[in-house]
Amino acid sequence: MNLPLPSETIFHTIESTIKAYRKFAQKNISEQIEDMTIDQGMVLLFLNEHPDLSQKEIAELVFKDNASMTRMIDTMVQKKYLERALNPEDRRRHKIEITNKGKGVLETLPPIIHHNRNSSLKGITKNELKQLEIILSKIKTNCENI
Amino acid sequence: MNLPLPSETIFHTIESTIKAYRKFAQKNISEQIEDMTIDQGMVLLFLNEHPDLSQKEIAELVFKDNASMTRMIDTMVQKKYLERALNPEDRRRHKIEITNKGKGVLETLPPIIHHNRNSSLKGITKNELKQLEIILSKIKTNCENI
DNA sequence: TTAAAATATTTGATATATCAATTATATTTG
């Protein structure tokens, strides 16, 4: 069969790139904010912009499943970044509210993230980014429509 | 600050692509092999090609840390895909051996993986793949050298 | 309008991720 090893494929490159970015980004966040993961930070950013998101919707935005999101929000509630309130409009959903501590993080986080994105994309042209987007989207579409 | 939401960045695209591929690949594997994850399959492929790999080396190849690899191999030993033997050359390392059951998987797995890679890359030119590789490597390098 | 189906969330079980500390063995250095 002579199948190339996983380490010789583009999927390995994709995976190693996103892991390198996550590690880099996490390091820069941890230097300034105690006890805050990238994913928790993203949850805060999304909720800040779209306060009516349900857990399920947040889960999709950060690529988690519902069960993981339940537990992630449990943790963030424990750490006082979030509070769960009932949603009178639909009592199956919870309204997730950002606490003052969470709002504090939302002051500190954006410049860090801005720096993370900028420095990891340094030297990459607008056109390259566009190409990257196009090619990756093709792969994604292939995986989803077969 | 007006920071774009994570969902509007290239990192989101990268992440969603690799997740889509993993989901697609896992589905195709699960249809034919009971109880086998992509990562476990990769461990088998690497060990088959390079039988002297240490746990630490395997861990790097599949992007896990040592602790995860210890437990992953525990699981694969329990499921009879692998056996741990002592390595007389260096008794800190274990020699990981593939069982007959593991060898059976190595017959079934390669055509599935070949199909996964081929169909997810359908319609993508050699040149596009090369571009993808180049651009991602730049991002990775940026993340690792700052 | 009530029964059935759908939806959002939670929980349980098991695997994996991650960090720090520990153990066993090898290597280096004074």
Place this chain on the structure above:
DNA sequence: CAAATATAATTGATATATCAAATATTTTAA
């Protein structure tokens, strides 16, 4: 050589991933 250092693997603690099943509520349909 003996002590210090380095390396490979394990373990403990906690968080997250994933699937399946359960719960609560809402929507749909007979």
